[in-house]
Amino acid sequence: MPAGDEFRQQLRHFRTRAGLSQEALCEAAGVSVRALADMERGRTLGPQRRTVQALAEALKLDDDEAADLEKSAALGRPRPRAATAPAGPNTLALPRDIRDFTARGPALARLLKLAATLDDGKPGGDEPAQPTAVSPVSVITGQPGLGKTAFAVHAAHRLAPRFPDGQFALDLRGMDAEPTPPRDALARLLAASGITDAAIPNNLDERAALWRSLLGERRVLLLLDNAVDEDQVLPLLPGSGPSLTLVTSRNSLAGLDSVHRTDLALLRREEAVELLTRILGPERVLAEAQAARDLADLCGYLPLAVRIAGQRLLSRPHERLTKLVTRLAAEGRRLDGLQAGSLQVRAAFALSYRQLPPVTRTFLRRAALAAGPDFSPETGALLAGLSFDAAVDCAEELTDAGLLQSDAVAERYRFHDLLRLYALEQAESEDGPDIRDAALDRTARWMLERATAAALHYEVHQERTTPAQDPDPDTAPVGKSEARGWLEAERAQWLAALHRAHRSGRHQEVLDTAQAMHWFSDMTQHWEQWVEVFTCATESARALGDRRQEAVHLNYLAWAHNLCAHDPKAALTAADAALEAARECEDGLQEGWALGYSAGALHRQGRAEDSHDRLRESARCLAALDAPEARPAELTILNTLGNLLRHTGRAAEALEIHRRSERICRTGFPGRTDELVSLYHAVARQQIGNDLVALKRWHQAEAPLRHALADFEAAHMPIWAEQARLDLGRALSGIRHPEARQTLLTARDALAALNSPLHVEATAALAALDTLDGASAAC
Template sequence: MERGRTRGPQRRTVEALAEALGLDGDEAAGLEGAAALGRPRPRPRTAEGPAVTVPLALPRDIQDFTARDAALATLLDLAVDTGPDRPSVSVVAGQPGLGKTAFAVHAAHRLAPHFLDGQLALDLRGMDPEPTTPRDALARLLGAMGIADAALPASVDDRASLWRSLAAGRRLLLLLDNAVDEAQVSPLLPGTGASLTIVTSRQALAGLPSVQRCDLALLRREEAVELLTRIVGPQRVGAEAQAARDLADLCGHLPLAVRIAGQRLLSRPHERLAKLVARLTAEGRRLDGLQAGSLRVRAAFALSYRQLSGRTRTFLRRAALADGADFSPETGALLSGLPYDDAVACAEELTDAGLLQSDPSAERYRFHDLLRLYAAEQVEAEDGPGVRDAALDRTAEWMLRRATAAALHFDAEHDRTAPSADPDPETGPTTREEARTWLEAERAQWLAALRRAHDTGRHRQVLDTAKAMHWFSDLNQHWEQWVEVFRRSSDCARALGSRSEEATHLNYLAWAYNLCVHDPRSALTTADAALAAARGGEDGLQEGWALGYGAGALHRLGRTEEAQARLRDAARCLALQRSPQARLAELTILNTLGALVRQAGRAEEALDIHRRSERICRAGVEGRPDELIALYHAVTRQQIGNDLVALDRWHEAEPLLRQALAFFETAQMPAWTEQARLDLGQVLGAMGHPEARATLTAAHDALAALRSPRQAEAATALATLDRSAPDG
């Protein structure tokens, strides 16, 4: 060293010094680290000298890299913020195909000027059957720092200590790509010094402390189209702009899939984008179409799938059979045949592995569209039709039993003392609010279960579920699915040969056509069919309902006189019946008839009809609970209030409409609530009341959200209020 023949001491000299000085392991490693700083290291090309090969050099950057600006900005902030006492670590995680490596490499190239002591990239091969061990990874890092193989410490701890000592004196950028877990990464992280480490992994690596997380999301649609444009050129994309957008959607905005589609098109310069779109539209061929050379979406998914345990693989592929945008662990457990707690553990493991995305507020999970296709392929390959059908049947049976029990919480005629038919009463909903939450969250699942029961001939189960849903459906008139529910239940009643049940479910269907999808022509046809079935089954109650639903359809078609005539026929038919159900139906028919009479300009006659309804409510209906009669009484109050409005008796109308609104709000009946709010708002507007604007605005916004035709009426009322407001 004194003669200038070497810049640093040989390792054996340092070991002898450490032994003579009595240094412990950490002190000896620190001395060796300081000595190593003076040993020759490979350096990049300089203006005065030739290029030198740099071990663990960064991979080539991708010139058409697109988007990720926010994530890049975050890493730049980290690079600027590093200091001797605060080395930074960023973990880039997410599902297969998100472009984690491409992002990390691009970021490393962008950040390289901030790390003049070097940039090192190491592939940890986390998806290989035998990932790189920490010991081997440290050997490669130390070798890149100039430590000869013969001078490497034997143990992992000693190698890690030496690596930290060497890194502490440098400003390094370290890229650790494709990490398998925390145990592999932890020994490789610098402890001090102004370094930045970027770690990519399909696992969340949630156990790494004091790291900045960079969870990449899917590209936005316009970003996916931009990536496609950079690959194949603006001319081809501009010539087929809609096809480019469709292609981005079919790729699920997944960067790997978009890149593969782009590379495929680039290799076929005369092929139209629309041709590839047509191929990918068929779900069964989509993964086959997303391959270009050695790039394959299916292969990226397979790497992660093979890493899973057998139980977790089963959960993942069977969960792909679930309907809807997301699914609960409950559904996953049923499909996979696992206990609930095991299903939760599998779902969390898959979330950490980037194969499922968890809902931010509820215990629900979702697939990326392409990954769902891959998982469904594995069902066919590993389970076969028999196992698949058994899983679907098991799940459908359970779901329909739970859905039926949950819906009965809303059935005012249901015997509350009857034992629950829920498949698992200990976990089933016990209140209306819990039942509503479950029915809404699992709507796609129980509707799919109803379809399967219908298609496999389980007619009685379909009828039981649809009948239980009748009252719940009235609280959710904005759900268009009720048309399908009651169409299928009508089919099942017909298949069972029950004319009375057929009439009942056709009446439900006519209601759905009238109020859920606003299709009065189909409602009239269906009500007429219900009327024929009711008369064939000698069911006077359903005959009255069929006349009423037909009248509603006629009114919506502008055939007002015919509608009134049918309603009067319905009222006479129901008055002859002695059952409690007939009294309730009569109340509905009278309230509807009165409304039509009022709209025809005969408000006094309408008030008389509604007073008749009020007398029935005050007398009560034998065998029916008071809270049910209170609902009908609230509807009657609303109608009487509107009759009084038509007679310009505003001050008498206001308290009745407020009472009706309060009842519907308490009962959580949004479709009914907002119509009552609109009626009240119009009264307040006519009276010049200061609450008018807020009431009408709230009604308009809610009716629009419910897709109610009365939203236009609310808008007109607001406009009228604006015109009548004094200037200034």
Template sequence: MRDGTPSTRDFGQQLRNLRVRAALSQEALSHAAGVSVRALADMERGRTRGPQRRTVQALAEALGLDDAEAAGLEQSAAAGRPRPKAATAPSGSGVLGLPRDIRDFTARGPALDRLLELADDAGTDGPAVTVVAGQPGLGKTAFAVHAAHRLAPQFPDGQFALDLHGMDPEPATPRDALARLLGAVGVADAAIPSGTDDRAGLWRALAGERRMLLLLDNAAGEDQVGPLLPATGPSLTIVTSRHALAGLESVHRIDLALLRREEAVELLTRIIGPARVRAEAQAARDLADLCGHLPLAVRIAGQRLLSRPHERLSKLVDRLTAEGRRLDGLQAGNLQVRAAFALSYRQLPDGSRTLLRRAALAAGADFSPGTAALLAGSTYDEAVARAEELTDAGLLQSAPDAERYRFHDLLRLYAAELVDTEDGPEVRAAALARTADRILRRATAAALHFDVDHEQNASHLDPGPGQAPTGRDEARAWLEAERAQWLAALRQAYDAGHYRQVLDAARAMHWFSDLNQHWEQWVEVFRHSSDAARALGSRQEEAVHLNYLAWAYNLCVHDPHAALTAADGALTAARECADELEQGWALGYAAGALYRLGRPEEAMERLREAVRCLGSQESPQGRLAELTTLNTLGTLLRHTGRAAEALDVHRRSERICRAGVPGRTDELIALYLAVVRQQIGNDLAALERWDEAETPLRQALAAFDEAQMPVWSEQARLDLGQVLGAMGHPEARATLLTARDALAELRSPRRTEAAEALAALGEAGAGADTADRVGRRP
């Protein structure tokens, strides 16, 4: 040592000697002191000129040093720390120290781990930069500040935090931000260059010499952030922004998600204490849900409760349950969810504001650019551009695999408020009416792709033929994706008295409904259509749509009482207008309901009457109705112990299918044949002719799979699995497992049968529920 002052190299050597004396590896000391292995290595090699006092204290405690040894280690470290320059910092600059850490910070473990790993690697390939972006209220700043405090020991040359005021009307300019950063590292006011480029150059030169941590909070955009990023050296920069900052290159990204429910409850617990949460555990979970698991909302709810120690959690839950009061309830002092959203909203151009407001009127959990364009009164391309802009601003979330968008629940409430205050009731009503009309017309045209009478002539009915779904695959994808939208449009048309439009849409849907038999909303669709027919005074159409409704009650919601009422109503209407086809359908649907109600003899009587009624029908619709009724009759015979008679009836159906039905496509008849084959397989299984049963069941399953009809496929798979089990076939277990899981997902009543078949693979089972094999009408 010269003149008694220890060199910076002495600290590293001293630390290494103390570690070796304590018989600790770098990894062990790292764990004990909470200092990264990389930081320890830099200290021992002399790369770190002098760690901060708290880092030295942590090392001393981990090494078990006495007071004198700890003081010596601190003296060595202090000698290596950079001394402040004898210069006056620019006015107003100050030292940009880290904000206070949040004591009750909760969750975010994986994101913190990724940031800690990034800090360890800082300097390996140049300075590290991470962007923390996302919607308002996710706790981006809280996360960044907490992470910065955790990482501070690894950056002994300083930790600086700078608010860039990205949500203010006039965000900080790069020039002003650079002046503050230069002042923070000791550059005299007079020495700071006047130009932005010169300031950026000086900042990069000084930053490249330091191992420091820089927190740039609330960034407005890439142009603001770019000049502030170090170009060389071992620094780490954390940038937070409500915008995606997609233009920043060579940066790491951390996308904070909403809290999980248990994490939201944990945050609430840390704020108000475990006793209150334990006392009202369900209310705490409900409160987390009503806050949408958004950290800001949960924090506000917690702060509100903390200021009211005697208020029950359930009281706040009751207040927030009313959607119109939820945002009012989510405020505590100057913390307001609505205010956080408003900051971002005010930054948007007029077109994006309009789309954000109007998109809140869309039905369902998400919406397409097409729906947003109709609501906003814009073109499709403009809606796409606006929605992407809103996604980048953190106000919408885009689907990972489709061009669809969704709101956070609280943001939707906020946007809906804006419709009322900025658009008004007349504009709102006009937007909804315009959208409902076009959506329902498109849904009608798309559904007709599945109607054998209209399939070739469907596209011209679409309100915008150039954008209409073409072909069955596109039509099905659109109808499934836009289910909530067209159902809402149907409701609106009914409420507005547009009964003919409702009837046209529902009739177009009935073939498509077979592909999605598990959708419970078919009851609503056909209830509206039957009511619309009654309002128009059309008894024939009322009979048709009551039969559709009976089908939906039987197979979609498994309510045989309601199905029987609807079928009896259809029968009465059909007899009044002498429509024998609808009489046959009504008798068949009533039979299915009666069987489910445990009245098999009455069901058999209705089916025989239906066969007599339909036998004289020569139209394609009549022949298909006869096929369906015969299939149902055969199934009922099997379930009443008359499997041989059932097989004869189903062989008759098979002959009709093989002969073909004039006016109907081969593809359609192939589906009817698949139904017949499934029933023949079950008849043979009931007769214990297992080997013969396997082939028709496999054929039926293949046909349903090819037609993408999961409700039908999985029941056929269950029947096949039971036959394979009776045969001792090695595929039996896998087949039954697949069927059980799929039937459970489809909410099929046969899921119990699948579970029982799995529990007793040696038994073939007594066959399918007749109710699930009642076919559909053309």
């Protein structure tokens, strides 16, 4: 008698004896009519133990009869194959583990912890584990090349001893043109579990139900590799029971609920070097340790790329690591260099790229043209010629596909370096230079228009009444805060647009944007990019033959070299050129500024007397001018002159100069906003406080310095505010040491974060305070 046939006959006999219809027995036992019909027809050869127990209770069988029914059911259940059994045509054995598998310790630990939860409630002896409410599922996702399959296989081999009833691995071929249908996948899983072809149902739902019933009491490890979407995976998942399923996919499979998620990240640098070491051996890597680190950097810490580089070098034992580093350093040759036999980074990316809809492919390759480390949907929309909403949809689709990484807070996206190179290759081959240049020009014009409009929110001239023209008023930043947020977020984009406009000969656009940035640049002195902005503007002014504009932007450039790049030599060169241009076109205002900026550069080079002379000359030049623009310039020069006097030991004279500046601020000057006057007043107060500190009048210095700090913070000027905080800390050092220490610590850390060399002065002030405290303790 075939296995399972005895159970079928016994079940029908007991039901008939009890005088129950199939429907009545199903209701009493809590099983479906279809399931009972399959049992009596012999399609279900060996139901689960708890199902047999439920039927025995409903049929009111005695212990011996129930035992016989369970025994006959057990004969029809597929017997688990031994883990060491040879793989036949229907087996789905785990792939070979990778000998040099590296890193992923935390992710593996979380999977081991997940598997350990299945041990809860496991009885002793040979009895199977009690089924859990839902069999756990872990979805392993990430971009191409992260080693999802390698990790899942390695984890499966580590987990295998916990699953004595079998380990099955099935490639769902999600990247193929025709992924494996779930109906076919179930047929393979059922066959590997011992179900004969004749007993495998034709219907997808029936196959899924049979699969779930088989796993209800078994401890099986199931690896579903390379899944395409949720619809492919869902029918393959166990229901309840002590099995564990690992699913790998390039897509996020966000529609699968109640699953454990492992989102693999890039390797750390040291982990990438360790992988190279395991492939090549420690001697070869240690002999070129820096080259190994450089190679990891050029591979972008992508496991596939690092493995390919290692395999390539392993096959060429005579080649040095430095040779491959030199080859990969050229971006245009990097993807060519990252191939070893059938392993290719480019091929891994191409699999995902070909799966995308045409519009999403366009978005991906055009977005790679964006400047900077990340981009907004706004930029992607401009480059791809899409609406904003369509761009967001594409970006989200690419994120789900593992081809972009989304920012944790802002609506921004970034490429992996190698994937960006691949996308640029596709832009070159599929779009060509004409389409690419048109996309870049369209984006650059839009970016410059918005950047100009946004920067003009910081314009201080009251007479400017014409509103700035934003390219899309409906989405334009509103107010200074939003304008600054946009300018900061899109800094790389509008700066690249400025360079493109300059190279394209659109010089007036360059000048308009740079001029609009003038007052905003004062708020962000820690940006070294201002040197680039005003260099472009200076060259555009020269290209137009406009000597006055050349003088203006040379002065801005001198300011940037002085305060942003901390390069006084370059600042002096720019200021002297501005002075020459200003005198040639008889512009007294620009002449005064040029003298002032050159004085600042001379002071930073230790030429105090020369600096003093130029400041005096600048002050005389500006004081003689009636133009409204001259008063802020005069204030700047007076404050700088007083600062120089204080640093040369003439603090009393400095205090007199800065009191004069304060009187001008209190009087006010026409044509300028109250905000600008308040800012200059804050600078004067800061200088007065520093003069009083130099005169050891610490108590009098505290109030003006606190006023200055509050004004700079209210104006959202971090570099100015932290310098004022440093000055306040110095003043407090003379009266209240604990408060002084905390103030100096705050200033030091903030200045370091802003990349300001003043953090060195804060450190020195803290050391001086420690010396004072030590001397006090000794007394």
